[in-house]
Amino acid sequence: MWLPINRIFRLRVKGGALQYTILFSLLILMSLSLFLMYVRLSALEVYSSQKQSQLIDNINSSIVILENKANLFDQQKQRIQLLDDSTYINDIEISEWGFYDRVKVVSTKGKQQLSKTFLFADNIKSNKRIPSLYMSGANQYLSVGGKAYLGNNTFLPAYGIRKSYVNGIGYNRDSLIQGNSYKASKVLPKLNKSWESRYRNLKTRIDKSTRKNIRELKQDSITVSFNDETLILHCPNNFNLENKYLSGNIMLTGSKLHIANTSRIHLCIVVADTIVVEEKFRGDVQLLAEKYIEIGESSVLNVPSILYLNNTNNTDNILIKSQTVFQGDVIVPHPIRESKEILIVEEGCKMIGQIYCNGYASFEGILFGSFYTNGFMKRSRNGLYENYLVDVCIDSKRLPDEYCGISLIEKSNAKVCAEEIF
Amino acid sequence: MQKSALKRFFDHFKRTKLRASSIVEVIVALAICMIIFMISMSVIVNSQRSNNIRLKQKAQFILSVVNGNIQQEDTTFDNGSLRLETTFQKNDTISGVSKVSYLVFDNSSHLLGMKVIWVATDSLSNTGSVIGNNN
Numbered sequence: 001m002w003l004p005i006n007r008i009f010r011l012r013v014k015g016g017a018l019q020y021t022i023l024f025s026l027l028i029l030m031s032l033s034l035f036l037m038y039v040r041l042s043a044l045e046v047y048s049s050q051k052q053s054q055l056i057d058n059i060n061s062s063i064v065i066l067e068n069k070a071n072l073f074d075q076q077k078q079r080i081q082l083l084d085d086s087t088y089i090n091d092i093e094i095s096e097w098g099f100y101d102r103v104k105v106v107s108t109k110g111k112q113q114l115s116k117t118f119l120f121a122d123n124i125k126s127n128k129r130i131p132s133l134y135m136s137g138a139n140q141y142l143s144v145g146g147k148a149y150l151g152n153n154t155f156l157p158a159y160g161i162r163k164s165y166v167n168g169i170g171y172n173r174d175s176l177i178q179g180n181s182y183k184a185s186k187v188l189p190k191l192n193k194s195w196e197s198r199y200r201n202l203k204t205r206i207d208k209s210t211r212k213n214i215r216e217l218k219q220d221s222i223t224v225s226f227n228d229e230t231l232i233l234h235c236p237n238n239f240n241l242e243n244k245y246l247s248g249n250i251m252l253t254g255s256k257l258h259i260a261n262t263s264r265i266h267l268c269i270v271v272a273d274t275i276v277v278e279e280k281f282r283g284d285v286q287l288l289a290e291k292y293i294e295i296g297e298s299s300v301l302n303v304p305s306i307l308y309l310n311n312t313n314n315t316d317n318i319l320i321k322s323q324t325v326f327q328g329d330v331i332v333p334h335p336i337r338e339s340k341e342i343l344i345v346e347e348g349c350k351m352i353g354q355i356y357c358n359g360y361a362s363f364e365g366i367l368f369g370s371f372y373t374n375g376f377m378k379r380s381r382n383g384l385y386e387n388y389l390v391d392v393c394i395d396s397k398r399l400p401d402e403y404c405g406i407s408l409i410e411k412s413n414a415k416v417c418a419e420e421i422f
Numbered sequence: 423m424q425k426s427a428l429k430r431f432f433d434h435f436k437r438t439k440l441r442a443s444s445i446v447e448v449i450v451a452l453a454i455c456m457i458i459f460m461i462s463m464s465v466i467v468n469s470q471r472s473n474n475i476r477l478k479q480k481a482q483f484i485l486s487v488v489n490g491n492i493q494q495e496d497t498t499f500d501n502g503s504l505r506l507e508t509t510f511q512k513n514d515t516i517s518g519v520s521k522v523s524y525l526v527f528d529n530s531s532h533l534l535g536m537k538v539i540w541v542a543t544d545s546l547s548n549t550g551s552v553i554g555n556n557n
Contacts, residue, residue, distance in 0.1 A: 021451035025458045032462050039469045046478045050535055053486060061540035068519045068542060082521075083538050 048112070055114040058082050058090050058107040063118065063417050066092070066103065070413050073101060073120075098269045098286040099198055099306045099329070099406050100418065102226055117226045117421050119267075119304060121404035122412035124354070131155050132179070132396040134372045135387075138186040142376075143388045147172050151395030152179025157375075157387075158186070166390045167380055179397070188358055188374055189409045191333045199288060199310060206232060206253050206271060214239065214252070221245040226421050235272075248422060261296070267304075267421060279321070284328075293318045295326070303327040303353075303404065304418050314338050320365075322346040329405045330355045341377045352399065356408045363389070368398040372408065474534060480504060481526035481534035488524050488537075504528060518543050 061082050066072055072080075073094055080090050093104040101120040106113060124130060133150055135142055137157035143164035144150070150161075154177045161181070163171035211234040224231045226249045235241065235254030242260035246252070250268040257272040259265070265283040275289045279296030286306040287293055293307050299321075305328030309318050314336045320326060326349065332342045335358045342359040345351070349365030357373040364378075371394050378385040404418040484506060499506040504526055511521045520543050525536045 017451040018447045021454050025454055028458050028462060032465060036465065036469060039475065042475045043478075046475060046482060049482055050485075050537075053482070054537055057537055057539045061538075064519060064540045064542050065516060069516045082540060 051109050051112050052114070054083075054088065055107040055109060055112065058088060059105045059114060059116050062090055062092060062105045062107070066120065067123070067415055067417060070415050073415060096198055096201065097226075098202065098288070099195060099308070100286075100304055101415070102421070103417075104227070115227075119418045119421050120415050121304060121418045122407040123414035123416040124399065124403060124405050124407065124412075125401055126412075126414035127407075127410075129153055130396045130399070131370050131372075133394045134184055134189070134370065135376075136184045136186060136188045136374055137387075140375065140387055143385075144176060144390070145169050145171050145388065146391035148389045148391060149173070149393040149395060150177045150181075150389075151393075151397050153396060154179070154181045154394075155184035156181055157184055164388060166378065166385055166388055167382060169390060178395070188335075188356075188372055191331065191356055191358070192407060192409055192411060194411065195308070195331060195406065195408075196310075196333060199308060202251075202269070202271060202288065206251060211253065214241075222250065223247040223422075224249040261299075291316045295320045295324050297321040298323040300325045301328060305329075306406070307331070308333075309342070310334070311336060311342055314340070317342045317344065319344045320346060320349055320351075323348040325350045327352045327403075329353050329408070330357070331408070332357045332359065335359055335374070343373075352403060353405050354408055363392055363394075366393040368393075368395055368400070369403070369405075370396050370399075370408070474528065474532070477504065477528050478534050484526055485524055485535050485537045504534070505531075512543070513540075 062080065065080060072078065072092070076094050078092050080092060082088065082090055087109055089108040091106045091108070093106070095102050097119065102117060103120050104115060104117045106115040131153045134155040135157050139159065140157045141159040142156055142161045144161060145164050145166045146169045148171065161176045163176070209230070209232050211232045214233045214235050217233070220243055222231070222245070224247075228249060230249050230251060232251045232253065235252060235257050237255045238258070239254055239256075240258045240260060241252070242262045244263045246263070246268050247266040248268070252268060252270045252272070254272045256274045257270065257276070259270070259275070259277045259281060261278045261281045263281070265285040267284060269286045269288065271288045273290045274292045275287050276292075276294045277287070277296050277299055279298055281296060281299040281301075284302040284305050286304070286308070288306070288308045288310070290310050291313070293309055295301065295307075301324075305326065307318055307328070307330045309316060309332045311317070311332055311334050316336070317340075318330060318332060324346075330343065330353070333356065336342070340360065341362040343355065343357040343361040343363075345361070345363045345365045347364040351365055351367045352369055354370045355361070355367065355372065357371075359373075360375045360377045361373045362377045362379065363371070375387050376389055378388045378390065404416045481504060484504065488506070488508075496510055497508045505528075507525045507527070509523045509525070511523070513519045513521060519540055521538060521540055523536065523538045526534045528534055
């Protein structure tokens with residue numbers, strides 16, 4: 001019946017046509033299988049590309065939804081359904097990053113997953129009536145001199161506004177206020193409670209976490225992803241931070257900290273009792289202090305930056321030295337009796353953002369944004385002037401549309417994506 | 423006398439015996455060729471029909487560039503070989519946000535690709551561009 005194997009191998013097909021046909025058939029079959037494989041792989045590639053595009057679109061769509069539904073920020077974790085196709089899953093994880101929100105969006109389809117992390121802030125521009133200046137007070141005037149420019153929606157103290165002479169300079173403009181003015185209340189509107197609680201949360205978090213001594217660091221450049229655990233670096237007293245590059249998910253703590261202009265800090269948070277930033281420093285950083293913050297001359301702090309002073313004594317203050325460019329929010333929340341200026345902004349400073357100063361401020365710069373204060377102090381060679389503004393500009397109208405800061409007074413009902421972080 | 427190279431080459435062919443094939447072998451070989459050819463053709467045609475790789479790639483390209491100039495209403499764009507349908511659906515729960523679906527079909531109304539994005543309605547009326555598209 002069956003031929004033994006050795007005989008099968010010994011059999012030879014003698015017909016040339018059949019041999020050639022079998023050979024060509026095999027070649028055609030091989031080509032065909034290669035072609036099929038190519039077609040299949042191409043189809044898979046197109047399908048995978050479509051999935052990837054949709055995952056990117058889902059992440060972008062999540063941002064749009066988060067920007068338009070602020071109450072989604074009330075929960076830390078949630079899942080939103082963007083498509084009718086339930087195999088696409090979109091998870092959102094929200095956590096605090098200082099005064100901003102860190103949002104991680106994970107879009108999944110089967111085994112394919114894409115995640116991105118963003119920094120969210122409040123959409124300040126959604127409030128159409130943001131004031132240029134809000135100066136509270138029952139029994140005081142606001143006196144303006146030189147080329148002082150007060151923009152639309154200025155809230156004035158009870159006695160109103162008047163022209164004045166300071167150091168022989170009179171008022172040069174036709175109108176005292178460039179837009180609408182209103183009467184302010186006797187006391188400053190209360191600061192949104194969430195900022196104080198965020199500061200407390202941050203302090204508690206730092207106290208509970210394990211900290212690493214900054215002297216133990218061997219490298220000068222450190223970058224920590226926001227998807228990793230936060231790196232908390234403790235600085236010894238009177239520590240001078242120089243020749244360091246810190247970026248990302250890093251917190252710096254200490255009692256008295258000096259930041260040299262040879263250091264670059266990007267997106268980090270610094271919490272200390274006293275923070276002194278050297279002149280010509282550049283970075284974007286949240287500086288939170290208990291007693292004193294000083295920004296050196298000609299420094300540049302970009303969005304998203306915050307200066308927060310948790311002032312408790314009458315000597316606590318923030319000093320922003322001349323020619324500094326600051327983009328962000330400045331907050332001095334507590335009214336301290338018998339305190340002098342709790343915020344000093346020197347001449348030539350250009351600021352974009354908002355200032356909340358629950359006390360007296362000395363202001364000689366330009367602010368495109370809002371300024372909340374109880375009053376102003378102006379020191380000159382001739383003496384001390386109370387509630388005088390000379391050659392300053394405070395205008396909320398020139399706050400850029402793309403500015404994203406924090407809502408100082410009310411809880412924000414609109415959020416905005418500040419930037420994509422890593 | 424030494425033979426030339428050309429002559430030696432022809433002599434070699436003269437000496438070689440060509441093996442002939444029987445008629446049965448030729449018929450069997452032809453049958454196998456025909457079967458293989460038919461199988462190949464059917465496989466190629468079917469794969470082209472079912473996958474439409476080129477059209478799908480075109481659809482993918484169209485979907486990647488439809489970011490701007492959309493109206494806040496359902497629209498259809500047909501270029502002969504592909505048809506792009508845009509459906510605009512306002513969201514009732516989140517104000518100011520709408521869902522835009524783009525569907526690309528071929529001539530026989532087979533779906534080649536789709537993408538769904540959520541857009542801020544205000545941004546559409548102002549600039550005609552869709553927020554959140556950078557792919």
